[in-house]
Amino acid sequence: MAIPASLDHLILGASDLARGIDYVEQRTGVRAAVGGIHPGRGTHNALLSLGPRCYLEILAPDPKQPSLAWFRSLPQLTEPRLVGWMVHPDDLAATAERLRQSGIASDQPRESSRQRPDGRTLRWKLLRLADNHEGLLPFLIEWSADLPHPADDAPSGLSLVRFEVSSPDPDQLQRTLQILGVDLPVTRSDRPQLRARLAGPRGEVDV
DSSP: OOOOTTEEEEEEEOSSHHHHHHHHHHHHSOOOEEEEEETTTTEEEEEEEEETTEEEEEEEEOTTSSOOSSOTTGGGOSSOEEEEEEEOOSOHHHHHHHHHHTTOOBOOOEEEEEEOTTSOEEEEEEEOBSOOTTTTSOEEEEEOTTSOOGGGTSOOOOEEEEEEEEESOHHHHHHHHHHHTOOOOEEEOSSOEEEEEEEETTEEEEO
């Protein structure tokens, strides 16, 4: 199955960041590097490159922040699993307008940032759909052009073999993905599910 050209990153949720890092390393043989915190959102992360402009983000609650503003199910996860994904459209503002004209509710692109361990600040614009169907539909992100993409210096050694979105109602999701300009077939399944297959030093593994 083809991987969308606009795929920016996959979000692997974990209840604890250290456990999430260990989980991925034990299965793939590659250890993620701590990325930084998301101020005001209650999370912090670690990253692994999956190739040019594409990476795996391990996302967990930040114990130094009082509450979660997004991905509120993270503390309840008994083991890490994919909880979301992001794409980088060619033109975020144009995509937002296309959503509006299609009657698909979303917020407006919002400025976001996080500080890396080396002190540099990453900046981006983020657009969220009002209903992302339990994470099956992506967030949209536009990185600041004057800063490196997170995949550029995240630990390498992994590649993405396959990425799948499955749903009991694939047709509706497929229409929305087409409006977003994301070329990814949605398969039918009994329950909503994100699945990915990674290849690394220890072979291929599903997450």
